[in-house]
Amino acid sequence: MFIVFPLLFAACTLINDDLSVCGEELVVDYQVQLHTDLNMQLQADLSLEAEAQVRSSIEDWLKPVFTDKAHDVDLRFYSTENDEQKYRINEEINDNRSSYIIHLPHHNYVHLALANIMDNNELRLLNGEHSETMELRLKNSMLASSLNTGVFTARLPMEVNDTTTHFEVHLSMMVAAVVLVVDTTRCAALHSLNATMKGSATGFSVRDSIYYYDASPVFVMEHIAMKDDSPSAPASRRTACSEPANPYRCTGLVCLPTEEGKTWSVDAVATLQDNKHTTTTLTIDDPLLAGSLRVLSVRMDSTGALRPKEGQQVGVSVQLDWKEGGEHEIDL
Secondary structure, three states: OEEEEEEOOOHHHHOOOOOOOOOEEEEEEEEEEOOOOHHHHHHHHOOOHHHHHHHHHHHHHHOOOOOOOEEEEEEEEEEOOOOEEEEEEEEEEEEOOOOOOEEEOOEEEEEEEEEOOOOOOOEEEEOOOEOOOOEEEEOOOOEEEOOOOOOEEEEEEEEEOOOOOEEEEEEEEOOEEEEEEEEOOOOOOEEEEEEEEEOEOOEEEOOOOEEEOOOOOEEEOEEOOOOOOOOOOOOOOOOOOOOOOOOEEEEEEEEOOEOOOOOEEEEEEEEEOOOOEEEEEEEEOOOOOOOOEEEEEEEEOOOOOEEEOOOOOOEEEEEEOOOOOOEEEEEO
16 A cells, blocks of 8 residues: 655755755655555454354454554664764644755755654654664563554665756655464353563664664563443453453554564463463564565464464474473373
8 A cells, every 4th residue: 555645844944054055845754555455454353154254353453553554654864974964844634745955955864754753652763863873772672562653764875956847755664563363262161361472673773774682572462352242342452351252362453574484473371261371472473564465364272372263384382381291282
């Protein structure tokens, strides 16, 4: 999905240098690129009629992240001579269309653009005085919750001269999402289900488009409330699951991508009504790419263990801590 919103802004007032001329008048078009169609992917991954309520609930939960709307933009221009930040536009737009005309003196620049970072709950923008050091980092590199905004970034070299009148900047999503869909039909004793994810990046270099894997953060997955047929039922994105009207339990996560060539995992802990606990570790080889959604569809057996449905390329290990000596199973 492609949404274009040209940004036109009279940027003379933002120029920090004492210049006798304002520079060339430029039009800069910014394009937000969404590569994942939520509805189509969920229809493909959860195609059963019984999963219709699950599809709708997951789609509503992810819409604020996989959005075609930029809440805010942070646009920075750096000199290539000393890599100092020369100009910046930082504002809320709350729309997919907004216009700016900018005036830049003749020079070579590195332009870095971000969208939807202002209200992100887990990512912070650091070292923005220079393009080479500008990065997004998790506030806590060891433990994090699901990200609440879909962050977009872009980089563009800009040579401004007498013939320059127009630039196009394409912003791409730099976060990803994982959803665990559990069919609990065979586990009548299930009391609760909680999950975490390991293997994601801890940060991102905006200029180089490189992710950092210098720690092993644990992301806590959120319960996704299942819709109820009753018109009075809550449908808030951030409402924890109560006892579902159907057998499905879902947890979801928006995080940073995983590393190419490395496995990542989801640990799911099922608590049964007699306070017994079963931990299932799902191991995935295929990387979780920026801008993507991964749906892990599994069935829970009577012990609380999870088993991937047919066609899921997922490794499984199960630990039952409620039997004497424990029990460990590995399915590849």
